[in-house]
Every structure is written in structure tokens, then in C-alpha cells.
Amino acid sequence: MKEKKLIRLNNLLLKIFFIAFMTAISNSSYSDEGKIELIKNDWSFKGIIGTFDRNSLQRGYRVYQEVCSGCHSIQHLSYRNLSEKGGPEFTLDEAKAIAEQFEITDGPNDEGEMFTRSRRLSDKFASPFPNVQAATIANGGAYPPDMSVLVKARKGGADYIYSLLLGYEEPPAGYELDEGIYYNKYMPGQKIMMSKPLFEGSVEYSDGTQATEEQLAKDVTTFLVWAAEPHLEASHKMGFKVFLYLIILLTLVYLSKQKVWSRPDLKEDSNQKEETFDKVERAATEYEGEDPKTFR
Numbered sequence: 001m002k003e004k005k006l007i008r009l010n011n012l013l014l015k016i017f018f019i020a021f022m023t024a025i026s027n028s029s030y031s032d033e034g035k036i037e038l039i040k041n042d043w044s045f046k047g048i049i050g051t052f053d054r055n056s057l058q059r060g061y062r063v064y065q066e067v068c069s070g071c072h073s074i075q076h077l078s079y080r081n082l083s084e085k086g087g088p089e090f091t092l093d094e095a096k097a098i099a100e101q102f103e104i105t106d107g108p109n110d111e112g113e114m115f116t117r118s119r120r121l122s123d124k125f126a127s128p129f130p131n132v133q134a135a136t137i138a139n140g141g142a143y144p145p146d147m148s149v150l151v152k153a154r155k156g157g158a159d160y161i162y163s164l165l166l167g168y169e170e171p172p173a174g175y176e177l178d179e180g181i182y183y184n185k186y187m188p189g190q191k192i193m194m195s196k197p198l199f200e201g202s203v204e205y206s207d208g209t210q211a212t213e214e215q216l217a218k219d220v221t222t223f224l225v226w227a228a229e230p231h232l233e234a235s236h237k238m239g240f241k242v243f244l245y246l247i248i249l250l251t252l253v254y255l256s257k258q259k260v261w262s263r264p265d266l267k268e269d270s271n272q273k274e275e276t277f278d279k280v281e282r283a284a285t286e287y288e289g290e291d292p293k294t295f296r
């Protein structure tokens with residue numbers, strides 16, 4: 001019997017091992033074929049206690065503003081988000097000054113007329129185009145996607161955006177590219193209708209950081225990750241608290257289980273049994289001889 005069980009267990013283990021092995025093999029050959037490994041970065045915001053690099057976020061905003069915002073909108077962000085905790089944390093005055101650089105149509109006023117005014121903290125980010133169609137026409141037929149959730153919408157997230165920004169190169173010999181289409185090794189299909197947006201020194205950093213292509217890409221990617229998830233830090237903090245709470249709860253439950261289900265030492269137990277037995281016997285002898293019916 002025992003041997004049979006052992007053999008069955010062995011077979012099961014073999015099967016599990018085989019399946020794991022096959023998945024590993026098929027995965028690696030899959031990634032070898034069509035996929036190109038993304039450039040991996042040590043992002044400060046990864047992991048359950050990850051936080052954003054404040055300076056990188058502020059520089060990233062500048063890159064977005066000066067380069068990407070010519071074509072890409074971030075519709076769900078308001079200027080006040082720029083000064084909120086967990087974000088770039090510009091001061092309120094800085095955020096106000098940023099908002100005031102952009103105009104918006106408001107109204108109607110008392111005379112029933114629409115008017116333009118500068119934006120306030122409560123206003124949404126200005127969009128480069130009035131609608132999707134206008135944006136598509138202006139970009140030769142390709143819509144520059146809104147960046148509100150772009151990082152989340154693309155497989156590979158931050159690593160993909162970073163790699164894409166640095167992935168422009170000369171097409172291989174004999175590769176046909178139409179007018180307005182560029183070769184990017186990280187874009188699915190390698191063809192992209194966005195010309196290379198970042199070059200060394202595209203943005204002049206005021207904090208003395210070298211504006212290399214990699215640095216610009218890193219900063220703007222960090223900013224876009226935050227833009228897609230402005231409350232990431234808060235949820236990380238909450239997640240960490242819940243984790244801690246669960247650990248404490250688990251320890252308490254374990255300790256009380258130990259206490260409630262603890263059995264007195266076996267030796268003590270048999271002593272106790274003996275004592276009880278003695279008592280019963282003694283009581284029985286005391287009443288020996290008496291008629292049980294007279295005993296109350």
C-alpha cells in the first residue's frame with residue numbers, strides 16, 4: 001500500500017515538473033520570436049512601499065509641457081493635482097502660475113457673451129486639439145492618444161513608454177517606410193506615426209540635471225505614470241497598512257488559538273484522573289453497606 005502511494009506521488013511530482021518545464025520553454029521561445037525585451041529601469045514607484053521621485057516628477061511635467069503637450073492631451077488632470085500630495089508637489093503659487101499660462105473659454109457673462117480667461121487651479125489641463133478628429137487630421141491620420149491612462153493601457157507600462165521613447169533607429173536595409181512613418185523597435189509592428197520626440201537638451205532643466213535623452217525619457221515616463229494614477233502613493237500606503245494589520249491580526253489569532261487549544265501536560269492529566277478516581281472510590285466506600293434508597 002505504502003509503496004503504491006509513493007509511486008503515485010512520484011508520478012504526480014514528475015507531471016508537475018514536466019508542465020512547469022514546458023511552460024518555461026514555450027514562454028522563452030515566444031519572447032524570442034516576435035517580442036523585443038523592454039529596457040528595464042529601477043523605478044522608485046515600484047513595489048508596495050514605492051514612492052515617486054518628486055524632482056523627477058517636476059522635471060517630467062516640464063518635458064510633457066514643452067514637448068508632448070503639443071500633440072497629447074491629459075484630459076483627466078486638473079492644475080490643482082500638480083500641487084497635491086503624492087504628485088509633483090509644486091507649491092500652490094507655482095501651480096497657479098502654471099495654470100495661468102493657458103486660456104479657456106468661459107461664460108456666458110451678464111451680457112450673455114462667452115469670454116476667454118486664464119485657467120485656474122480647478123480647471124482641467126488644456127488640450128492641444130478640440131477633439132479626436134482634429135487631432136487625427138493634424139497628425140497625418142494617427143490619433144496621439146490621451147495620456148490620462150496610457151501607461152496603464154499598454155503592456156509593459158512604464159518600461160514600454162521609456163523603451164519606446166528611446167527605441168527610434170534606422171530601419172534595417174530594404175525595409176520600406178512610407179512618408180510620415182518611423183521605425184521604432186519597441187512599437188508593435190515596428191512602425192509608428194510619431195516622429196522621434198526627444199533629443200538631448202530638448203528641455204532645459206533648471207535644477208542642473210543633465211538633460212540627456214535617457215534622463216528626459218525617464219522623467220516624462222515617471223510623470224506619465226503619476227498622471228495615470230495620481231493616488232498611487234496613497235494606495236501604496238493603504239496597502240502597506242492593511243498588510244501590517246493582517247500580520248498583527250494573524251499573530252493574535254495564532255496566539256489565542258495556542259492558548260485556547262493548549263492541553264495540560266499529559267503527566268498532569270493522568271495525575272488528575274487518578275485523583276478524581278480516588279475521590280470517587282473514597283466516596284463509594286463511605287456509603288458502603290448503606291441502602292442506596294435511604295441515601296439522599
Ligand code: HEC
Binds near residue numbers: 067070071142143145
Ligand atoms: C508631433 C506630435 C507628437 C508629439 C510632440 C508627441 N507625440 Fe506621441 N504620438 C503622436 C502620434 C500621432 C501617436 C500615434 C502613433 C501611432 O499610432 O502610430 C503617438 C503615440 C504615442 C504613444 C503610444 C504608442 C503606442 O503604443 O500606441 C506614446 C507612449 C507617446 N506617443 C508618447 C509621447 C511622449 C512621451 C511625448 C513627449 C515626449 C510625445 N509622445 C510627443 C504624436 C506626438
